[in-house]
Amino acid sequence: MGLTETAEGGEDGGWVTVRLRQGADVRARVVIGADGTSGRCGTHVGVRCDQVDVGLEGEFVVDAAMADRWTGRMLIDWGPVPGSYGWVFPKGRVLTVGVIGDREQGAALRGYYRSLVDRYGLTDLPREHDSGHLTRVRAAGSPLRRGRVLVSGDAAGLLDPWTREGISFALRSGRLAGEAAAAVAAPRASGPHGVAALAAYPARVERILGPEMDAGREVLAAFARRPAVMHALLSSPGTFGLFTRLIEGRTTVARQLRRPGVRAVVAALAR
Numbered sequence: 001m002g003l004t005e006t007a008e009g010g011e012d013g014g015w016v017t018v019r020l021r022q023g024a025d026v027r028a029r030v031v032i033g034a035d036g037t038s039g040r041c042g043t044h045v046g047v048r049c050d051q052v053d054v055g056l057e058g059e060f061v062v063d064a065a066m067a068d069r070w071t072g073r074m075l076i077d078w079g080p081v082p083g084s085y086g087w088v089f090p091k092g093r094v095l096t097v098g099v100i101g102d103r104e105q106g107a108a109l110r111g112y113y114r115s116l117v118d119r120y121g122l123t124d125l126p127r128e129h130d131s132g133h134l135t136r137v138r139a140a141g142s143p144l145r146r147g148r149v150l151v152s153g154d155a156a157g158l159l160d161p162w163t164r165e166g167i168s169f170a171l172r173s174g175r176l177a178g179e180a181a182a183a184v185a186a187p188r189a190s191g192p193h194g195v196a197a198l199a200a201y202p203a204r205v206e207r208i209l210g211p212e213m214d215a216g217r218e219v220l221a222a223f224a225r226r227p228a229v230m231h232a233l234l235s236s237p238g239t240f241g242l243f244t245r246l247i248e249g250r251t252t253v254a255r256q257l258r259r260p261g262v263r264a265v266v267a268a269l270a271r
């Protein structure tokens, strides 16, 4: 796939041409690049990332007894590589097991993944799926738009630097990009329209998702330095409620860091 832009009839009359490997070119007023971390659109826009992690994940088919043991439970573990962690999520007769951490420490992460799988007696079980993927976190100030091409989700490096969760970032940035594209097609009663709506997209993303990414970076620094303390803090009876609110999306790390007590603890742990 390739992208080229033309500005027929001035900027408002511009088009993006998407060249496909097979089939005819596609012309559009706006292209939203939601093609993931290794897609073409991020390269076209010039996305820069300063955190690259590798995630290794498998889906293991378990028997009824093991499925029962995991029902209503999930496991989050911290790994040997600073900033890495592992998980076990039950999905009925399938357990999803994975680890994620700094790509530069790939060998240590593969060892961590094997040991986690072994620890829970899964090594010899059939796997529906076993794969490795990179996740990339955008550097501060990395572009989100080039002309009529907007990037969203992983293509833009939008994800939480601490948890490396990106689904909600992809949905929210995709929605903002969709609104900007719709405003090019059909002027709205309020807000910017036409090319101005595309120009406003990066600032809208920065305003909504930027504070969450900054907060994720701060917590990652504390977690990388003192994983055991962070683990104890998040799993202790007094704070476990906060942890569940975070993972259920009922609060955010950014909101919690606005509380002076929480900020002081996180800053102290990162030192």
Ligand SMILES: Cc1cc2nc3c(=O)[nH]c(=O)nc-3n(C[C@H](O)[C@H](O)[C@H](O)COP(=O)(O)OP(=O)(O)OC[C@H]3O[C@@H](n4cnc5c(N)ncnc54)[C@H](O)[C@@H]3O)c2cc1C
Pocket: 001, 034, 035, 036, 037, 039, 040, 054, 055, 056, 057, 098, 132, 133, 134, 135, 152, 153, 154, 155, 159, 164, 165, 166, 167, 168, 170
């Ligand atoms: C192991 C692992 C576990 C994760 N677990 C979680 C989790 O529990 N919670 C969470 O929130 N996030 C998690 N994430 C991150 C999450 O998967 C991503 O942030 C999210 O999927 C990003 O969505 P996206 O739509 O931007 O990109 P993607 O989900 O990568 O979708 C991009 C799509 O574009 C398609 N594509 C690419 N190029 C082309 C092309 N040229 N033509 C046509 N199609 C193309 C791809 O095939 C793909 O379907 C995890 C990541 C990893 C690696």
